[in-house]
Amino acid sequence: MGERKGTNHYYPPDYDPGKGGLNKFLGTHALRERARKIHLGILIIRFEMPYNIWCNGCGNHIGMGVRYNAEKKKVGMYYSTPVYQFRMKCHLCDNHFEIKTDPGNLDYIIVSGARRQENRWDPTQNGQVVPEEKATQKRLFDDAMFKLEHGKGDESVGKSVDYRSRSLIARRDELWQDDFSANSMLRSKFRAVKRAANASEIKDKVLLKKFGLDMKLVPEHESDVKLATLLSLKPSSSITERLKQTRADIINRPVLPNSSGVSVSKLKSLTNGKSLTNGRSLIECKSGLGLVRKKCSDAQAVSSPLRPDGQSDVAEPSSEVTSDVSTVQDSSPRKEECADEKVNVSLVSCLYNNDSSSSE
Template sequence: MGERKGVNKYYPPDYDPRVGGLNKFLGTHALRERARKIDKGIIIIRFEMPYNIWCEGCKNHIGMGVRYNAEKTKVGMYYTTPVYQFKMKCHLCDNHFVIKADPGNLDYVILSGARRQENRWDPTTNGQVVPETKETQKRLFDDSMYKLEHGSEDKNTADSAKPGLVKLFNRNEDVWADSYTANQVLRAQFRKTNYDLKRKASEDSLLLKKSSLDIPLLAEREEDKHIAGLLSMKLKPSRSISETTDNVRKEIISQSSLPSSNFTRTKEAKAIRILNQSKRDLGIKRKCPENAVKEDDGNVKRPSLVGDYSSTSESD
């Protein structure tokens, strides 16, 4: 209930916002009684016992998971990880025990007031697969010969364990195998295959009877369907995008860069008249070139804009 006092919405009539907050105005901490030793670097937290212990004061057993109000203090650093120490009182006597965190080994160490209940065992004795220790991992990284020997030992261990694994697998199959379900699934597949074969045979017989043929029919293929469609619809074989692109590129390259023979003198004169007409519409006077020749009908013959690529006898 004490934690709720710091988050209430009641402000006394003499409250001054310039103080900086309600806690500063009242002279209290936001954690209330949990921060009564904050000046010593101690804060009260709820600590849960990480494993089974024996209390040295009353010699009673305290199980894993029992919770206590513990004083949490920072006592050092492990690289960049802070190391904390927890002090708590036994709930069965007046004895206090101190436990410190051990981040290097991912464990907790009892410093005083209790002893750990040792019920651990070596998992390698009963064939369990356990991760390598840090010393072994470091030696595997540094020592090539040790890495080779370690790999050989692992291979021999796997070979020796293989017969036992095979026996366990066979026993599992004998105990948990469901022959009825497997037979049911297999028979369902056979029935479906038999139905498909009969349906295909009936369709083939109808097709042969309709066509008045007496020949064995092969299974249909996608390639046969495509060729039959091309023959019946008289379509050209479809080309891929790459083939079409190559053909267009070849046509462009094969074309001549010079004007074609269709550009005659008559078309040239017509183009000149259109250009002159556009000049007159804009109010621009076009000077007659020096090499222009005046013909008998009064028209000015201008020099050709392009080379003579066709005979002058062509007409519109």
């Protein structure tokens, strides 16, 4: 009613009624800013989104009923009905999308910039009541026989779904006969689900904080638990590898308990692969006593003093093999001198005799 009041219109003193109305005299349009592109055939209107869409620019959801300032223009004709196209800007990004009318299907079509969220279905597939087409309605009005046949078809369809509808009604009455109990049961079930979800969320936060991760964890599955158990029980090496490692440790193990460098492989290298002969004695280093002869066995015990040069009076084999066998560790002043002594074949053979006698 405001446009009927004269106070809303200002007529300047030089106004000439012969030029037309006040808008023509001032050179403006009645729609003001909405008609700023009227010379291009574009009118600014307020457009309301006809259905839910997804913006292709930012990927956000735009719900049905959201309003935009859209540029409206005519792009064609459907028989005598004009086809309009609307261009608008997304309010969450700089993307523009275009939608046009579809008079043939009584719908809107997205031209560019967005995609439709599909919520359409065929009502005949889920038992909905579908209104008749105009041609069928006209035939029902004019043709009595077609009306009778159509009515019989509706009765047969009603009988086919009568049992299902009755069962649904009975189930509803059984479940919701006591509204308070049904509501309490549903709320207790929802509380249990919510408590489990909160516990899982706290557990995930602790795990992510422990390992310094920033990601979203998916729910744990039973198959994942079984796979993790199998991986934790899997041996680090195979049986063959363990046997090889054990054999290598036995070969490289020192022969003397107090020795740190003599092994079976080293002794074999000293004898060049030949079998050792039965020796008579074993030379051992004692603190403060120099080199002392130790008895190998009762039958082969021989007591003979050592010469000042460290050699035994007993005849030794002609072939002598030297080794880097280190002597027994002690705190005597002659420790370094004992380490420099030479071990001949009799020492090695006596060592093997001692091992064999102890095993027997």
